[in-house]
Amino acid sequence: MSVAAFFAWQERQAERYELVGGVPVRMMAGARNVHDDIVVNLVAALHTALRGSGCRPFTGDGSVETLPGQIRRPDVGVDCGARDPSGLKAAAPRLVAEVLSPSTRDFDAFEKLGEYKTLDSLAHILLIEPNAAEVMLWSRDDERAWIKQRIVGLGASAELPALRITLALADLYDGVAFPARPRLVQDETPGGAAG
16 A cells, blocks of 8 residues: 555544555554653643744654655654645654553564664654653764663653753653552561561
């Protein structure tokens, strides 16, 4: 299926699809609240930071063409290209972000990541951990090589120089409750003292 045929077909579907190897692939439905909270926080932070810059955030309803004829739908992206109100994909995506989930974690972290890195206009890729304040950020350096950075903690920030903004992890995770981390169990004597 061509990209044009895919988009014409997609408009008649109730669910979202990606185009992979010329075949429509249905997107996973029913994201957890934490996933949605992070997406909303990221869109809000990007919208505020990018106001007046000519770049705009987009949601998973938007798309990017990663490889010729291959359409992906990141959770959030930033398009810095000319805006076509009737368009169905980003003209010049500068950032894409994926919130990791148990069912798509490996796929997003490896296969999709590799595809995203082929986009010439892309400068930043964010993989966001929903269970802790942690992101993996890939950014192009001056020689256009991809550099990976792990950013951890609510006091940390992700520098996005191609967009001229800084993304605070506290804003990204605003209102998100992380699951309790498992505690190591110590052997105890019957009286309760550690052995």
